[in-house]
Amino acid sequence: MPEYPEVERIPSDLEELLDRFFVVCRQEVVQMRDALQGRDYNTLVRLGHTARGTGSGYGFKGMGRIGHDIELAALEQDSDALERHVDSLARYLDTVQVEFDG
Known part of the structure; x- marks a missing residue:
């Protein structure tokens, strides 16, 4: 497990989008918790996949890794994982530090 906070290098042209990005990501964490409580693994697969793709697309490699872990655990229906x-x-989103390229 990585140390927190992680430092991610993000393209500077994405800087103006990050506030909204974090709002949406935190909303998705709430949706994940609701889906977990309801044992809605299909929703968790989808949300994990979204976190993986969105995180990786924005340059948040740690988020991409965690999203992948969520997706796999949901496919296995492993509630503890x-x-x-x-x-x-959630901890990653609260602690990640962003450095901008270019």
């Missing part, structure tokens, strides 16, 4: 990974994603 899902809880750990969703908590990890």
Whole structure:
């Protein structure tokens, strides 16, 4: 498990989008917790996949890794692992430090 906070290098042209990005990501964590409580693994697969793609697309490699872990745990219907990974994603979003390229 990575040390927190992680430092991610993000293209500077994405800087103006980051506030909204973090709002949406935190909303998705709430949706993940709701889906986990309801044992809605299909929603967790989708949200994990979204976190993986969105995180990686913006340059948040740690988020991409965690999203992948959520997706895999949801496919396996492993509630304990899902809880750990969703908590990890929430902690990541709260602590990640951003440095801008260019």
